[in-house]
Amino acid sequence: MRKLLLPSIIIVAASLLLIRIFYLQVINDTFKLKSDNNAIKIKYEYPERGYIYDRNGKLLVANQASYDIMVIPREIKNLDTLELCQLLDITKEDFLEKIAKAKVYSPRLPSVFLPQLNKSEYAAFQEKIRKFEGFYVQKRSLRDYEVDFGANIFGFITQVNDGIIKSNSYYKSGDLIGKQGVEQYYEDILRGVKGVKYFLKDKYNREIGSYKNGKYDTIAVQGEDINLTIDAEIQRYGEQLMINKRGGIVAIEPKTGEILALVTAPSYDPGILVGRQRSKNYTLLYNDSIAKPLYDRGLLAEYPPGSPFKILTGLVALQEGVIDENFTVFCRHGFSYARGRFMRCHCHGGALQLHRGIYESCNAYFGTAYMKTINKYVKPSYAVDVWSSHVKSFGLGQYMGYDLPTGRKGSIPTSKTYKRIYPNGGWRSTAIVSNSIGQGEVLATPIQLANMMATIANKGYYYTPHIIKKIKGEKIDPKFKIKHETTIDKKYFEPIISGLYDVYNLGTARGLKVDGIDICGKTGTAENFARIGGKRVQLEDHSIFVAFAPKDNPKIAIAVMVENGGFGATIAGPIASLMIEKYLRKKITRTDLEKRVLEKSLRSEYAKLGGMPEASTIETTPKDSISKIKDVKTNSAIDSTKKKIN
Template sequence: MRKVLLPSLVIITAALLLIRIFYLQVIDDSFKLKSENNAIKIKYDYPERGYVYDRNGKLLIANQPSYDIMVVPREVKNIDTLEFCRLLDIDKAFFIKRLEKARVYSPMLPSVFLPQLNKLEYAAFQEKIRKFNGFYIQKRSIRDYQVSYGANVFGFITQVNEAIIKSNPYYKPGDLIGKQGIEQSYEEVLRGQKGVKHILRDKFNREIGSYKEGKYDTIAKQGSDITLTIDGDLQEYGELLMTNKWGGIVAIEPKTGEILALVTSPNYDPALLVGRQRSKNYNTLYRDSIAKPLYDRGLLAQYTPGSPFKILTGLIALQEGVISDSTRFVCNHGFSYARGRFMRCHCSGGPVQLHRAIYESCNTFFSSSYIRLINKYNDHGYGVDLWAKHLRSFGLGDFMGYDLPIGVRGNIPTSKIYNRTYAGWKWDGKTIVSNAIGQGEVLMSPLQLANFMATIANRGYYYTPHIIKKIKGGSIDPKFREKHQTTIDRKYFDPIIEGMHAVYGPGGTASGLGVEGIEICGKTGTAENFMVINGKRTKLQDHSIFVAFAPKDNPKIAIAVFVENGYWGKRWAGPIATLMIEKYLKGKITRADFEKRMLQGSLQDQYQKLYPKKHQDSISILNARVKDSLFKVKKRQDSIAGKKPEVKPDTLRKTVP
């Protein structure tokens, strides 16, 4: 047996090697294709990206042709550099720098020399391209924005970098990829599949036909069209209302979790990030660390929620049985606690029940409820963790799983935080009572605020917010159809909703903000605002917050509005929420008094104090955006008044320079 073992192994190994060699040399000729790369030129046929529509079928994003000048450094010989530079309006230093960069990448493989030429630039260069050995034109398609709003929703497309090329073999140098917004989230759906052609060349580098009669060629497949949940008209209106204001608006359809509007301000025209000036414009916006026009406040900003959080405090207190809808606390416009703490209250005072506590926003009632909740158990840490568990059932304190690539967790504190913060100190509900009114360690994004409002509207459940409604030829993620139930019994939502409805009535914090024919339930909010300036924590003007849903029964929209440095809830955020609700439900505006004040109102004096001189370039872009928005405002007002609209002035809205 031992005598035949070694010869058998040798024979079997040799047989396997011969079979593999036969397969590679006779059956599979892909390695032969690679060995012939010097004689084969690969051409890519780039498909159009999928079109993007709003929920009503309105076209938001289409495509337009673009032309990249590609270079193969090894083939660049005997060209008139000055004529080349003159044709493309570049200088010789730029030419040398880009050619050297391409040579470092690979002297034999093509690189992008100059991207995104428009039709006129392409025509001028194409006419003389025969003079410039080593250069050729690669046709692609770039975005053609049909609207000037929604940049934060759309995102943009840009060239892939080396890291992407290494991690994903689909992409080659010069390829475009979606960044931010739906362009990134649905990149594989929108991009389609590029086609490949293998062209055989002779020893003079001339194309002589398809390699292997096109055996290895593939056909380009256009990207799939998608329909967003966004209402384009509502999105545009929200951005107009936020002109000269910073903050965010998020509107959700409660019964589905579909995002109706996702507004961030300040924002920019999406067309700025298309064409040869794209990189310059992006860098200008990116460097602005104060206004942050590229920063989606609706998804990324984390704020203390202020008084809207009292709604959750009330629900949890009801669920845990520490209060009922008839429980009373006496409010003396100020509430004293142990360790010298004091909390002011602006309600009308006296014995306060849950209903009045909501519509008058009584700090005393909700602070007392919170203390009862935390101190109900000997282990106060258990009380805090129980409170946090209820809050997490509303989707708070964690990423929500929506279909946009950016987001924040927010913050829902637990006993671990307080045990560490107050180590060696016997803390209790009084110590952390500011949580009760949304001024403690709790942080939320505007999207989380809107989603918890949708949960209230649904009487205890929500669907994961999402921005995709339909994919042509495909299906959306089934997780967006899964119902998330909170830990609060349905019966406790009714008294809370009644109180929110009374917010718009006499004595309510939003009295006078209502709209005839629409029953709105809402809650005002004011959040303290601190910022580190010159190394010091400085108190700035408070933020204005408002959350609402409508109609009261069978709700169709839930909304959160956050206006930075906006004083108090009723001043800015409240009227904006009312206008957005009426716009969506009625398709028209009857509260012209609100509209005029919101469209013409400005908080720029608050923001200019924060701006250092180094951001002047960004300010000029933002001011041009404001100018464009103000023209739309005037056009809208002229239309309402029956006047003939003016001709639109030149703005930054240029697809290509």
């Protein structure tokens, strides 16, 4: 028996192997399709990407036909290189470079030779295509932008690179993929599914019929349409208000977490990243290290939040029981503390309680409230962690989980922060009191500040901000329906909201009221330093404003950050008031504020950063490139200064 065991194992194993080979080669031949088979030609049919609409059904992004010239290097024969170059308006050097790249990819497989021809370019090439063996046309679908705003929201479409091809078998050379914005985040939904057809070839490389009578062919499936939460009108309006300025605006619907507007400035017309000039235009945008039009300041820029952070300082102090509504601080336009600590203040001074402390934005009041919070506990390190935990429950100091592919955490310090800064210990509340007014080690992004105001409007809860409202045929991620509760009791929000309401009536924003709309808001001014010529220089402060409206049953929460804009009520405050009125009423009555904002240019301030010429256009294009970038749809130079407000 033992003598027969080994031969039996060998015979059984060999039989199984032969059966498997027979199955793969005779019965199931799908592996032939996956191999580099010279006898089979593969053709792809590319579906249209899903359309993109705003929350009200307005079409934002559609599609247009595009044509790529593909090349199979091994099949090139008797080519008149000069005629091809003249026809396609390329140089011989360009031709040689493209052919060399195609050969590296594969001599036998097709790759893109020249992408994104328009209809007239395609027609001219199609007339003479018979002369150019080895070349053929692949029809694709490119984006057709129906609006000239929202570039940071949409992202753009670009060709896949080698890294993507290697990591994802779906993509082949020349395929398009979404980058940045919703195009990237919802790529799998928007792209659809390619159709595939297999053809047999003879020894002369001619098609002689479909493979297996089309048994393995598939049809293309169009991408799903999506509706964004964005309101197109206030998005457009926000971008117009931010012309000649830098910063971000984020507006959120408090009761749902839906993002109503996501503005970054400077921005650009999304249409310039379509067509044969896409690569050139993208390079111009990418290389502008001063204006950074590709940098989404609403999601990525981390700023000291300034006085809006006093709202959280007050809420934490109330929750910890170290103050109440009647707690009084005497302010002499600042306050002194142990070891010579001093904090300047711009309020009217005198005895202040919580309500007046909010609407006059008293540094002394909130500095005192913060130190009482820290001093409540014996160990300052433990106290800081308690304070930090409260603040983080509002979504600050962490990634928020929204459905866009970029973001920053901001910074809310903990005991670990100060162990690094003060390795020998010995620090007290006086050393970190700047946190109380949104300076110190505190940083936040505009979307975090907008979410903070949505949370306050809701009196203690928020939903994760998101930009998707509806996906045709599918449900949105259920995580956007989860309510996040803060660590602050609901009863403490009432006195804070009362103070925020009187910011418009009695306080720092009293000149920004909109008749008939009860707005709760808070001005902010954050110190701004930059390194110029190797020296740390203090520049004009950042202008900050946060708000929500109406006071009862809030429908919009907003954060506005304008770099180098000065006091919060100077530029950020008017923008917030205008955005709120535009959303709630669909019109503007404060035309005086609108005129002030539109005429305000901060180019001279930005000229201090890297020597930008004061007269350069920074609002929608890179520095000094206004004459270089063309709108592929109208072939006219982009000039956002010509945009009109309806």
